[in-house]
Amino acid sequence: MMQLNVLIAGVGGQGTLLASRVLGRYALAQGSDCKLSEVHGMSQRGGSVVTHVKMGEKVYSPVIEPGGADVLLAFEALEAARYAHYVKKGGMIIVSTQKIMPMSVVTGSAKYPGDILDKLTEMGYNMVKVDAVGTAERAGNIRAANIVMIGCMAKLLKIDYGQMRKAVGESVPQKSLEVNLKAFEEGFNAIKLP
Amino acid sequence: MKKLLIGNAAVARGAYEAGVRVACAYPGTPSTEITEEISKYDEIYSEWSPNEKVALEVAIGASIGGARAICCMKHVGVNVAADPLFTFSYTGVNGGLVLVCADDPGMHSSQNEQDSRRYALAAHVPMLEPSDSQEAKDFTRLAFEISENYDTPAMLRLTTRVAHSQSVVELSDPERVELKPYAKDAAKYVMVPANARERHKAVERRMKALAEDCNGLPINRIEYGDRSVGIICSGNVYQYVKEALPQASVLKLGMVHPLPQRLIREFAKNVEQLYIAEELEPVIETQVKAMGISCKGKELFTVQGEYSAGMIRQAITGEAKAALQPVLVPPRPPVLCAGCPHRGVFYVLNKLRLTVSSDIGCYSLGASKPLNAIDAVLCMGASIGMAHGMEKARGREFARKAVAVIGDSTFIHSGITGLIDAVYNKGNLTLIILDNSTTGMTGHQHHPASGFTIKNEPTHLLNLEALCLACGASSVRVVDSYDMEGLENAIKEETGRDGVSVIIARRSCVLLDKGRKNYYTVNAKCTNCKLCLRLGCPAITSGEKASAIDKSLCTACGLCKKVCRFGAVEEAQR
Numbered sequence: 001m002m003q004l005n006v007l008i009a010g011v012g013g014q015g016t017l018l019a020s021r022v023l024g025r026y027a028l029a030q031g032s033d034c035k036l037s038e039v040h041g042m043s044q045r046g047g048s049v050v051t052h053v054k055m056g057e058k059v060y061s062p063v064i065e066p067g068g069a070d071v072l073l074a075f076e077a078l079e080a081a082r083y084a085h086y087v088k089k090g091g092m093i094i095v096s097t098q099k100i101m102p103m104s105v106v107t108g109s110a111k112y113p114g115d116i117l118d119k120l121t122e123m124g125y126n127m128v129k130v131d132a133v134g135t136a137e138r139a140g141n142i143r144a145a146n147i148v149m150i151g152c153m154a155k156l157l158k159i160d161y162g163q164m165r166k167a168v169g170e171s172v173p174q175k176s177l178e179v180n181l182k183a184f185e186e187g188f189n190a191i192k193l194p
Numbered sequence: 195m196k197k198l199l200i201g202n203a204a205v206a207r208g209a210y211e212a213g214v215r216v217a218c219a220y221p222g223t224p225s226t227e228i229t230e231e232i233s234k235y236d237e238i239y240s241e242w243s244p245n246e247k248v249a250l251e252v253a254i255g256a257s258i259g260g261a262r263a264i265c266c267m268k269h270v271g272v273n274v275a276a277d278p279l280f281t282f283s284y285t286g287v288n289g290g291l292v293l294v295c296a297d298d299p300g301m302h303s304s305q306n307e308q309d310s311r312r313y314a315l316a317a318h319v320p321m322l323e324p325s326d327s328q329e330a331k332d333f334t335r336l337a338f339e340i341s342e343n344y345d346t347p348a349m350l351r352l353t354t355r356v357a358h359s360q361s362v363v364e365l366s367d368p369e370r371v372e373l374k375p376y377a378k379d380a381a382k383y384v385m386v387p388a389n390a391r392e393r394h395k396a397v398e399r400r401m402k403a404l405a406e407d408c409n410g411l412p413i414n415r416i417e418y419g420d421r422s423v424g425i426i427c428s429g430n431v432y433q434y435v436k437e438a439l440p441q442a443s444v445l446k447l448g449m450v451h452p453l454p455q456r457l458i459r460e461f462a463k464n465v466e467q468l469y470i471a472e473e474l475e476p477v478i479e480t481q482v483k484a485m486g487i488s489c490k491g492k493e494l495f496t497v498q499g500e501y502s503a504g505m506i507r508q509a510i511t512g513e514a515k516a517a518l519q520p521v522l523v524p525p526r527p528p529v530l531c532a533g534c535p536h537r538g539v540f541y542v543l544n545k546l547r548l549t550v551s552s553d554i555g556c557y558s559l560g561a562s563k564p565l566n567a568i569d570a571v572l573c574m575g576a577s578i579g580m581a582h583g584m585e586k587a588r589g590r591e592f593a594r595k596a597v598a599v600i601g602d603s604t605f606i607h608s609g610i611t612g613l614i615d616a617v618y619n620k621g622n623l624t625l626i627i628l629d630n631s632t633t634g635m636t637g638h639q640h641h642p643a644s645g646f647t648i649k650n651e652p653t654h655l656l657n658l659e660a661l662c663l664a665c666g667a668s669s670v671r672v673v674d675s676y677d678m679e680g681l682e683n684a685i686k687e688e689t690g691r692d693g694v695s696v697i698i699a700r701r702s703c704v705l706l707d708k709g710r711k712n713y714y715t716v717n718a719k720c721t722n723c724k725l726c727l728r729l730g731c732p733a734i735t736s737g738e739k740a741s742a743i744d745k746s747l748c749t750a751c752g753l754c755k756k757v758c759r760f761g762a763v764e765e766a767q768r
Contacts, residue, residue, distance in 0.1 A: 012528065024198045024360055034198060035326070036360040039302065040223055040637070045556065046732050047528030060437040061430075062326075062359035065504045067515060078523050085518040101735045102526035106727055107564045108736060110524035120521070142746060 002030060003056035005064045006153070009083040010075030011100050012046045015146035018171065019073065020051040022150050026159075026167035027055035035062035048079055048102075071157070073149055075132070076100050081116045084125055093125050094153055096132035096145060128156060128191070135186045141176070144183035151187020161188060199363045201356040204327035205294055206231030207363065208334025209264045213371030214238055215289070216256035218249035220607060221636035222268030223303035224357040225296035229266050230639070233648045237368070242639055242648045245574070245607040246271035250278045250293065257291040257347075258383060260374035262338055266294040269310050270573065274608065276313065279347065283317045284393040285383050286345035286400075288374050290338035293319075296352040299473045300500040303635070305554065305573065307499070309474040314349050314451035318397050320404055321349040321451040322413070323429040327361040333413065333448065335369075344400050351450065353473065355430040355500065405452040413448025416461050423510060424465025426458065426478060426489075431471050431501055438507035453481055462487045469494070469510060473501050530559045532733035533704035533711075533749030535675035536628050539599065540567040541729055541753070542682045548689070549584065549596040553577040553604045556634045560599075564730045568599075575600070575608025581623055582616040590622055594689050599626045602658065603633040603641045610665065617666035617694045624688045625667075625696045627658060628675070630703040638706060658698055668693035675701035678756055704749050712765050713748035714755060716741050720762035726754040 006023060008016045020036045027034035037052040052064045066085050072093045074080030080095040087093060095117060104110040113119070121127050130152050132145040139148065147168055154164040165184055172180040199207065205228045209217060217240040219229035233240040243249035246267040253265035267275060272295050279293065295313070298304040314321035322337050324330040330352065337348040381389050408414060420441040427435050428447040435444055445461040447453070462468050462482075470479040470491040479491035494509040495501070508514045530537050540560035543550050544567040552558060552568040553576065561568035570580055581598035600609045605627050616623045633639040640646040645655035662670045669688060673680045681699060688695035720740035727736055733747035734754060743754070743763075755763040 011526065021198075021360075028196065028198055028362065033362060034360075036198070037355060038200065038358045038360070040227075040358055045528035045531060045559065045635075046526075048526040059361075060433040061503050062355060062361065062433070063502060065502060065515070066520075067518065078526070081521040081523045082526075085520045101732075102524050103529050103563070103730060103732065104524045104526075106732075106735055107730070108724075108727075109563070113523065116521075116523070123521075 002032065004071070004157070005069045006053040006071045006073055007050060007064050007069040007083055007086045008053065008073045008075070009048070009050045009079040011079065012049050014075045015143065016049050016051045016075065019146040019150055020053050022147070022167050022171045023053045023055070025171050026164055029163060029167060032056060033059045035059045037062040048082060050083060071153060073153055075146060075149065077117055078102065078112065081113070081120060084120055084123070087125060091126065092128060092156065093120065094128045094130060094149060094156065096149060097129050098133050098145070128152065130187070130190060132187070135190055136183050139183040139186045140179040141183070144176070144180050147172070147180045147183040148187035148190070151184040152191050155188045155191040155193065195365045197363055197365060198360045199327045200227060200358055200360050201324065201327050201330040201352055202227035202358070203231045204330035204363050205266070205334050205350065205352070207365060208331035210235050210238065211331070211366050211368045212335045212338045213262055213369045214264050215261035215373070216253060216263040217266070218243045218252045218263070219266040220244065220246050220249055220271060221633050221639040222271050223636055224298055224352070224354040225266050225268045225271070225294065226636045226639065228294060229648070232264070240648050242641060244642060246275040247278060250275040253291055254278060254282050257287045257289045258376070259288065260376045261289040262291070262371055263289060264292050264294065267296070268304065269295055269297040269308050270304065270306065271295065272310055272313050274574070279313070279319075280317045281385050282347050283319050284385060284390055284397055286393070286396065287341055287347060288376065290341035291347045292334065292337040292341060292350055293347055294350045294352065296354070296357045297474070298354050300354065302354050305571065307474060309477060310349070310351050311450055311477040312475065315477070318401050319347050319349055320344065320449060321351055322448055323351045323450045324356055324448070325429050325432045325446070326356065327359070327363045329448070330356060331363055336413065344404055345396070346400055351429070353430055401452060405455065408449050408452060409454040409456040411449055411454070414454045414457055415446050416457065417444045417446065418464070419443050421464060422466045423469065424461055424467065425469045425471050425510070426461070426482070427471045428478070431473055434501055434503040434506050435471055437503040439510065447478070450478065453478065455485060458482060458485065458487065462489070471495060471501065471506055527562060528559060529562065529730060529732050530556065531704055532731055532747040533751040535630050535699070535701035535704065536560060537565070537729055537731065538675055538678045538753050539626060539628060539681060539699050540565040541757070542678055542685060543567040543597065543599070546682065546685060547595070548685070549592070551577040551580040551584070551596070551598045553600040553609070555601040555604055557599065557601055557628050562730070564728045574604055575612055578609050578612030578616060578623070578625055581625070582612065582619070582621045585622055593622045597624045597626055597685065597689065599628055601634070602627060602629040602631065602643050605658070606642055606656065610661070613662065613665045613667065613694070613696070621694055622692055623694045624685065625694070626685070627696060627698045629658060629698050629700040632703050632706060634703050638703065662696040666694065667696045669695040670698070672698045672700050675699040676751055676753065678753065704751070710768060712750040712768050713745050714743050714750055714752070714763050715766050716743055717762055717764055719760045721760055723759070725757055725759065726763070729753055729757060
């Protein structure tokens with residue numbers, strides 16, 4: 001049984017919740033135990049958000065500890081850095097190269113570290129950078145960048161294409177089914193395994 | 195059938211399976227989804243009540259009327275509902291009644307982190323605490339049984355990590371629960387002193403019986419392992435303990451009030467070192483120590499915030515797992531959305547340098563930089579009373595430079611009485627109602643002034659203008675929230691006027707308007723003066739030579755065009 005801890009980080013409104021629910025549905029279909037921890041309310045308003053996905057034989061805490069994530073799925077570069085220390089040794093950061101300025105940067109009280117992804121690579125993290133927004137745009141809707149990321153992760157972790165695709169199809173609203181399946185396919189194909 | 199459910203949806207399912215007929219709530223994170231999910235069951239009457247006190251009173255009426263009823267709120271909502279709760283504890287129930295309260299350790303979306311378990315002790319009602327979604331469903335059903343068997347309201351305590359975590363739930367069919375007969379019973383339900391004295395004895399008898407019986411309750415259970423360490427815990431902390439110390443002996447409490455004293459003594463006797471791991475207040479620890487049992491608790495664990503498996507492991511074994519240090523990056527706190535109708539109001543308030551008493555809602559974010567417009571935020575409805583009190587302390591001239599701001603839903607929740615007070619006691623007050631026609635922060639729930647019920651059925655629309663006039667406001671005017679010039683003029687005029695004035699800044703929440711909107715762009719006239727950045731709009735970013743507007747976020751509210759002095763912002767067709 002696949003034991004997998006995925007931390008999904010992003011900015012409120014980027015669809016981390018939906019992404020985690022796709023993984024939850026996938027886990028359940030595999031017969032795994034699974035827990036997801038979500039963020040609702042105040043913290044969703046354009047703030048930094050993080051959702052935890054844990055699957056395996058038996059899951060107790062729904063929360064991933066620092067150093068406990070197999071994969072950090074980051075929808076934004078700065079958020080990848082914010083949660084990088086959650087990744088375990090040998091784990092992986094899959095990051096959308098999109099940059100969203102936090103208010104502290106907009107008002108000039110802080111600077112967006114432009115080279116942040118290079119810095120993470122230097123620190124020894126196993127980084128996979130993805131143009132999720134561009135890929136989603138090609139699939140038909142930039143809002144499907146979250147599902148592009150799921151596609152990328154499925155390919156990188158050698159998860160069965162059909163089973164994850166099914167989980168995507170069952171998790172997204174009916175009216176955006178087609179574009180999300182397309183986004184998943186594009187994300188999956190965007191990754192070239194060595 | 196197995197399903198992944200958040201704890202809140204599992205409570206809703208439990209209510210359905212328990213044959214609940216009436217569900218009432220005022221929205222509040224992390225409890226809101228319980229009643230939203232319940233509203234999807236046509237078998238259950240559900241409502242958004244104007245506040246938690248009314249919600250509980252409606253549920254109590256349903257219980258006296260013979261139905262099983264559930265009432266859901268966040269932890270601070272129990273403060274509002276405490277009055278009916280404490281006396282309903284005396285009357286007891288007819289149909290079972292469960293009060294669900296969701297605590298928020300770590301304050302993900304709250305103004306304090308009070309511990310609701312203290313309410314169970316103070317009101318003398320039993321309280322159950324689930325540790326995952328399956329238990330959330332099962333304990334909800336059990337709470338109804340306990341409520342009816344012991345003639346008491348029962349409380350179910352959730353914390354954010356249970357309420358908002360998904361885990362696997364096995365669904366069952368609903369019970370058939372008949373409406374109980376209703377018969378007038380004044381001695382039980384009319385709480386005048388003579389009757390209440392008798393009922394208080396019933397409360398004592400019932401709590402003694404519960405304190406004895408809970409020793410045999412299967413949800414209180416000992417899991418023996420390595421007996422050198424024994425940990426008493428409940429709720430989500432149980433999950434952290436199992437992950438951190440899988441070999442340790444554990445007494446898992448499903449019922450956190452009253453405590454199973456015999457079980458605790460037995461467990462304490464059979465382990466070498468006893469620990470109490472509980473988030474927030476030392477509620478279990480204080481009672482265990484009062485039993486004369488030695489244990490370690492808050493000398494190892496904080497009363498602040500959320501616990502984790504790692505911190506429990508470290509506190510008990512002294513071992514810290516080596517983890518990398520976080521990378522230091524600029525913080526990203528929540529902000530008012532692009533196009534939020536509250537933004538213009540706070541921009542004007544900041545510009546006029548007024549003292550602003552504010553309230554609970556999305557608009558608490560008006561306190562953040564760069565808007566920086568808020569002086570005080572306390573609890574639901576407090577803005578109006580606070581502004582009135584400031585005038586009484588500092589005088590009429592001070593009040594000319596001060597306003598209270600409150601959301602539409604919050605005003606109905608508990609602001610109306612504050613307005614009546616200011617009028618009655620000859621205050622000089624300017625109140626701005628930020629009317630976005632919804633309960634925004636909790637995810638857009640209807641309320642009496644939105645004109646729709648929880649099931650989206652049209653209903654009587656509460657007219658805020660007429661209500662404020664009826665309260666005695668000498669001036670009530672409505673301004674479009676995007677009209678900053680109109681707002682500024684209105685605020686200047688009303689703060690200059692004697693008596694109590696109300697300005698209703700009205701425009702619906704931008705997230706509710708799904709229509710395709712145009713957007714704004716920055717042209718070559720931009721001098722990079724950065725005035726537009728003072729709006730704190732997430733769609734506007736600062737550049738080397740000019741500001742820029744993110745097309746994907748812009749909703750064409752036009753505020754930036756209004757503040758720009760150089761005509762550098764123009765509208766574009768999407």
